[in-house]
Amino acid sequence: MxxxxxxxxxxxxxxxxxxxxxxxxxxxxxxxxxxxxxxxxxxxxxxxxxxxxxxxxxxxxxxxxxxxxxxxxxxxxxxxxxxxxxxxxxxxxxxxxxxxxxxxxxxxxxxxxxxxxxxxxxxxxxxxxxxxxxxxxxxxxxxxxxxxxxxxxxxxxxxxxxxxxxxxxxxxxxxxxxxxxxxxxxxxxxxxxxxxxxxxxxxxxxxxxxxxxxxxxxxxxxxxxxxxxxxxxxxxxxQQAGMFGQACFETGAAKNTFGTAGVLTVNSGAEPVLVDGLTSSVAWTVQQQTRFELEGVVFHSGQTLQWLRESLGMVADPDRIDALCASVPDSGGVYIVPAFGGICAPHWDRRAPRLDHRAVAGQHQRPRHPRGRRGDGLPDLRHRRSPLRWRYDGFAAQGRWGRVEQ
Missing domain, CATH: 3.30.420.40 (ATPase, nucleotide binding domain)
Known part of the structure; x- marks a missing residue:
C-alpha cells in the first residue's frame, strides 16, 4: 500500500x-x-x-x-x-x-x-x-x-x-x-x-x-x-519519489512533473551542488547511499487549469482543453503567466504580480484564451522552464535522461 x-x-x-x-x-x-x-x-x-x-x-x-x-x-x-x-x-x-x-x-x-x-x-x-x-x-x-x-x-x-x-x-x-x-x-x-x-x-x-x-x-x-x-x-x-519512480538513478537523469505545480528535478549525484536560481536537496537515502537533486519549480501548473475552469469559467471539463486549443489557428498574441503566488525558479520573485497577462481586452474570441495558455503542449510552462534548462547543463545533457510525469 x-x-x-x-x-x-x-x-x-x-x-x-x-x-x-x-x-x-x-x-x-x-x-x-x-x-x-x-x-x-x-x-x-x-x-x-x-x-x-x-x-x-x-x-x-x-x-x-x-x-x-x-x-x-x-x-x-x-x-x-x-x-x-x-x-x-x-x-x-x-x-x-x-x-x-x-x-x-x-x-x-x-x-x-x-x-x-x-x-x-x-x-x-x-x-x-x-x-x-x-x-x-x-x-x-x-x-x-x-x-x-x-x-x-x-x-x-x-x-x-x-x-x-x-x-x-x-x-x-x-x-x-x-x-x-x-x-x-x-x-x-x-x-x-x-x-x-x-x-x-x-x-x-x-x-x-x-x-x-x-x-x-x-x-x-x-x-x-x-x-x-x-x-x-x-x-x-x-517530487523525489517521482524521480525515483521514473528510475532517475544516474547522475544527470531528470524528470518533469506536471501536478499542482510544475517541478523539474535532476539527479545531481552523491554530493550536493549549488546552481544559481535552483535549489539543492536530498533526493533519497536508500541502502545507505544518499543522492542529491537540483530542482526548479513553477508554482502553478495543473492548478492553472483549475483556475481556468473555476475562476474564469472558460472550460467545464479540463480534458477538453486540447480540443478547444485546436479549434483556433493561433494564440492571437495572448499570453498568461500564472504568477498567482509570485514567480519561482530561477527568478524567485514572490512580489511579482499575481497575474501577468498580455492581451487586448475585447479583441479575441473566448476560445483563443486557452490556446494562449496551452498552445501545442503548454507553451507558457515550456517558456518558463527554458531558463531552468540552461541551469541544468552539465547534468541533464539537453534532456537526454528526461522523464515526464503527470
Missing part, C-alpha cells in the same frame, strides 16, 4: 507483488484562505481524507486490511503543522507551501543577512516557500506556543511526519532526509538538523522529527487504522 498525499489530492494505491496497481482511492485536499495571500489546511481533515482513501483503495482491490504487507508514504513538501504531544490535536491549521503569511519573517531574516546562511547550509533560499519561516510564524503567533515548545509539549512536522504520527497511533515522530531537506532547516553537509541555524532562527530543535533513511523501518501501522499492523518501510517527498 502506498499513500500519496499531494497538494490537491490524497490518494492511496494498492500494488500487488508484480508491481501492478490493483486498487486506488482518492479524496480532495481542501485549502483555506483566511486572509489574502494566506493558504492553510486543516491537519485533521487531511488525516481523515487519507483514511478515507485507505478504505476506498482496499475496497477497490477487493482486499482486507490484513492483506497489506507493507506501507510507504509520499507527500507534498514544505507544508508545516504543530500538534500536542499528548493528544495529537493540532494547535493551528497547517501553513501550506505557497502561503505568503510568513513574508515579514523572511524579510527580517533577509535584513539580518541570513540569505547566504540558508543557501550554503541547506541548499535552499530564505523564502516563504520553505518550512523554516512557517515554523517561526507558528511559534510567534499561536499564544503560548514557544513556552509549550520549550517544555516539550508540542511537536512539529511536515505532511509526511503528521501522517506517520497518526498512522502509528502517536508512536513515531520521524521524517526522511528528502522531506527534511525541503524545510530550510536541514544541513546538507552534516545530513542533520542545523543546530546553529536553528539557534539563529530561535527554533527549538526538540520540536523537530527524528530523521531516518528513506527506506528505514518507520514503525507499524496502528491496529485502529489497519488491523494487520503492516510495517511502514518507506517515506519519500513527492
Amino acid at each position: 502506498a499513500l500519496d498525499v499531494g497538494s490537491s489530492t490524497a490518494r492511496t494505491v494498492m500494488v500487488d507483488p508484480a508491481g501492478v496497481i490493483v486498487g486506488e482511492g482518492r479524496a480532495p485536499v481542501v485549502w483555506k484562505h483566511p486572509r489574502p495571500g494566506w493558504v492553510e489546511l486543516d491537519p485533521m481533515a487531511l488525516w481523515q481524507a487519507t483514511r478515507t482513501t485507505i478504505g476506498l483503495a482496499l475496497r477497490s482491490a477487493g482486499a482486507r486490511a490484513e492483506d497489506v504487507v507493507a506501507l510507504g508514504i509520499t507527500s507534498h513538501r514544505e507544508t508545516v503543522m504543530v500538534w500536542e504531544r499528548d493528544t495529537g490535536r493540532p494547535v493551528h491549521d497547517a501553513i501550506v507551501w505557497i502561503s505568503h503569511q510568513t513574508d515579514d519573517i523572511v524579510n527580517r531574516w533577509q535584513e539580518r543577512g541570513l540569505a547566504e546562511e540558508f543557501r550554503t547550509r541547506t541548499g535552499l533560499r530564505n523564502d516563504s516557500f520553505f518550512s523554516a519561516a512557517k515554523v517561526a510564524w507558528l511559534l510567534d503567533n499561536v499564544p503560548g506556543l514557544r513556552t509549550r515548545a520549550a517544555a516539550g509539549q508540542v511537536l512539529c512536522g511536515t505532511v509526511d511526519t503528521w501522517l506517520l504520527w497518526n498512522l502509528t497511533g502517536g508512536q513515531v515522530h520521524a521524517t526522511d532526509p528528502s522531506c527534511a531537506s525541503r524545510t530550510a532547516l536541514f544541513n546538507l553537509s552534516s545530513m542533520s538538523w542545523d543546530e546553529e541555524l536553528l539557534e539563529l532562527l530561535d527554533i527549538p530543535a526538540t520540536v523537530l522529527a527524528t530523521v531516518q533513511p528513506s527506506d528505514a523501518d518507520f514503525g507499524r501501522v496502528d491496529a485502529s487504522v489497519l488491523t494487520g499492523r503492516p510495517p511502514i518501510r518507506a517515506v519519500l517527498a513527492d
Whole structure:
C-alpha cells in the first residue's frame, strides 16, 4: 500500500507483488484562505481524507486490511503543522507551501543577512516557500506556543511526519532526509538538523522529527487504522519519489512533473551542488547511499487549469482543453503567466504580480484564451522552464535522461 498525499489530492494505491496497481482511492485536499495571500489546511481533515482513501483503495482491490504487507508514504513538501504531544490535536491549521503569511519573517531574516546562511547550509533560499519561516510564524503567533515548545509539549512536522504520527497511533515522530531537506532547516553537509541555524532562527530543535533513511523501518501501522499492523518501510517527498519512480538513478537523469505545480528535478549525484536560481536537496537515502537533486519549480501548473475552469469559467471539463486549443489557428498574441503566488525558479520573485497577462481586452474570441495558455503542449510552462534548462547543463545533457510525469 502506498499513500500519496499531494497538494490537491490524497490518494492511496494498492500494488500487488508484480508491481501492478490493483486498487486506488482518492479524496480532495481542501485549502483555506483566511486572509489574502494566506493558504492553510486543516491537519485533521487531511488525516481523515487519507483514511478515507485507505478504505476506498482496499475496497477497490477487493482486499482486507490484513492483506497489506507493507506501507510507504509520499507527500507534498514544505507544508508545516504543530500538534500536542499528548493528544495529537493540532494547535493551528497547517501553513501550506505557497502561503505568503510568513513574508515579514523572511524579510527580517533577509535584513539580518541570513540569505547566504540558508543557501550554503541547506541548499535552499530564505523564502516563504520553505518550512523554516512557517515554523517561526507558528511559534510567534499561536499564544503560548514557544513556552509549550520549550517544555516539550508540542511537536512539529511536515505532511509526511503528521501522517506517520497518526498512522502509528502517536508512536513515531520521524521524517526522511528528502522531506527534511525541503524545510530550510536541514544541513546538507552534516545530513542533520542545523543546530546553529536553528539557534539563529530561535527554533527549538526538540520540536523537530527524528530523521531516518528513506527506506528505514518507520514503525507499524496502528491496529485502529489497519488491523494487520503492516510495517511502514518507506517515506519519500513527492517530487523525489517521482524521480525515483521514473528510475532517475544516474547522475544527470531528470524528470518533469506536471501536478499542482510544475517541478523539474535532476539527479545531481552523491554530493550536493549549488546552481544559481535552483535549489539543492536530498533526493533519497536508500541502502545507505544518499543522492542529491537540483530542482526548479513553477508554482502553478495543473492548478492553472483549475483556475481556468473555476475562476474564469472558460472550460467545464479540463480534458477538453486540447480540443478547444485546436479549434483556433493561433494564440492571437495572448499570453498568461500564472504568477498567482509570485514567480519561482530561477527568478524567485514572490512580489511579482499575481497575474501577468498580455492581451487586448475585447479583441479575441473566448476560445483563443486557452490556446494562449496551452498552445501545442503548454507553451507558457515550456517558456518558463527554458531558463531552468540552461541551469541544468552539465547534468541533464539537453534532456537526454528526461522523464515526464503527470
